[in-house]
Amino acid sequence: MAVTGAILVLFLLGHMAGNLKAFFGADAFNHYAEWLRTMGSPAVPYRVLLTVTEIVLVVAVVLHMWSAVSLARRAAQARPVKYAAKRKSQANGYATHTMRYGGVIILLFVIWHLLDMTFGAVNPKGFDAEPFDRLVAGFDPSRWWVTLFYVVAMIMVGLHLRHGLWSAFQTLGLAGGRSYGKLKATAALVSLVLVIGFLSVPVGVMIGVIK
Amino acid sequence: MNLTLKVWRQNGPSDEGRMVTYKVEDVSPDMSFLEMLDVLNERLILAGDDPIAFDHDCREGICGMCGMVINGVAHGEQRATTTCQLHMRHFADGAEITIEPWRAAPFPVVKDLVVDRSAFDRIIQAGGFISVPAGSAPDAHSVPVKKDDADAAFDAATCIGCGACVAACPNGSASLFTAAKITHLGLLPQGQPERDSRAKAMVEQMDLEGFGGCTNTGECTAVCPKGIPLDTIARMNADYLKASK
Structure with missing residues (x-):
């Protein structure tokens, strides 16, 4: 959970930073997309580093989900008889209780997102369009429901990381003593930065800052 | 009333x-x-x-x-x-x-509200002890212990093994109990020789008993009558990972 989660967080940071290229216009964004494919050239052939990254990400996502399902199954087996009274959470961690269903929402979002922006299957411009055109068309104000879905999904990502970030340190035995305050504050800050960074682009298209 | x-x-x-x-x-x-x-x-x-x-x-x-x-x-x-x-x-x-x-x-x-908590005893039997060659008790100051370590070990040692951590955990995990014992013994000089084998054996016994996995929800420490802190679980994880290398 912790190791695969860490890989995915590093990816998200890179992805979010890359998205901000959209604010510098169509050329900057399209060149960035091209650069992802020509990274390391001429030493590394076209799209090799990107493909390797994609494979690592898919493996990380699958293992992350496998860990989550194993944990949920163990939890169900450890408590075959449920409590009659509604169990009130005593630890004040709203984010903690969104991890499982939030993870499912994020998975559904990732599938939609890939169909939308990578394969162009559900994008008005389709696969052959330039990345920037797909971006602008995808978040067109008339497709407000897509943007809304992105907003909900990004909030889920934020909550997921709010717990997941510090939890990973705990799982790997790196947290402890008096460091929880700082660790949890850092987790909250990183989650907030990611959510704002990710949401700035669809909202930017929506209000016409990116066109 | x-x-x-x-x-x-x-x-x-x-x-x-x-x-x-x-x-x-x-x-x-x-x-x-x-x-x-x-x-x-x-x-x-x-x-x-x-x-x-x-x-x-x-x-x-x-x-x-x-x-x-x-x-x-x-x-x-x-x-x-x-x-x-x-x-x-x-x-x-x-x-x-x-x-x-x-x-x-x-x-x-x-029966009714009584549960059998022998699973906790078996976790202790797996490694929650210190093998000491018999002899008279050493002088109090012959083995120095850092104050911070002594305090953290004592905090962990206040665990009374009631099982509230398991009852409150959404995953039915016994991590806080096991971690309290591992922290208590692992922070003191007498516990060092068996530190790695203890963490490994106790965690494995805990899993064998059918307790769930820890997802760091913090529900355990919130209901713990002795307020065993969550960082004991981080210590347990660190010891376990070190022992599993």
């Missing part, structure tokens, strides 16, 4: 069990929760009914025997308090109170 209790009744391990409603009148706010149940039991016995079975021993919050889930919270909503030290003044007159046993597969119900 007049109360309505909904109590889990189960005749034995093989009985299905059910919630039964009882009215308890004239409860003094100065009674402890267990005394309130004693009063109900006396009335049940006089009426020829089977009294409600519940575990208890010292009734001063240090033995770890008593424990029940009160209105969905292990040991009730009062923080850092065992059920025996919970007093009826924390409940409103006319309140409806749901009382259930700890719910976890490794803690089978013996």
Whole structure:
């Protein structure tokens, strides 16, 4: 959970930073997309580093989900008889209780997102369009429901990381003593930065800052 | 005070069990929760009914025997308090109170609110001890211990093994209990020789008993009557990872 989660967080940071290229216009964004494919050239052939990254990400996502399902199954087996009274959470961690269903929402979002922006299957411009055109068309104000879905999904990502970030340190035995305050504050800050960074682009298209 | 209790009744391990409603009148706010149940039991016995079975021993919050889930919270909503030290003044007159046993597969119900916590004993037997060559006790200051380590070890050592952590955990994990024992022994010089093997053996026994996995929800430490801190689990994970290399 912790190791695969860490890989995915590093990816998200890179992805979010890359998205901000959209604010510098169509050329900057399209060149960035091209650069992802020509990274390391001429030493590394076209799209090799990107493909390797994609494979690592898919493996990380699958293992992350496998860990989550194993944990949920163990939890169900450890408590075959449920409590009659509604169990009130005593630890004040709203984010903690969104991890499982939030993870499912994020998975559904990732599938939609890939169909939308990578394969162009559900994008008005389709696969052959330039990345920037797909971006602008995808978040067109008339497709407000897509943007809304992105907003909900990004909030889920934020909550997921709010717990997941510090939890990973705990799982790997790196947290402890008096460091929880700082660790949890850092987790909250990183989650907030990611959510704002990710949401700035669809909202930017929506209000016409990116066109 | 007049109360309505909904109590889990189960005749034995093989009985299905059910919630039964009882009215308890004239409860003094100065009674402890267990005394309130004693009063109900006396009335049940006089009426020829089977009294409600519940575990208890010292009734001063240090033995770890008593424990029940009160209105969905292990040991009730009062923080850092065992059920025996919970007093009826924390409940409103006319309140409806749901009382259930700890719910976890490794803690089978013996009768009513009594569960078998032998799984904890087996975790201790797996490594929660220090093998000491017999001899007289050493002088107090012959082995120096850092104050911070002594404090953290003592905090962990206050675990009374009541099982509230397991009862409160959404995953039914026994991580806080096991981590408290591993931290307590692992921070002191006497515990060093067996530190790695202890962490590995205890964690493996914990998993073998059928407890769930820890997802760091923090529900355990919130209900712990002794306030065992969550960083004990980080220490356990660190020791376990080191031992598994």
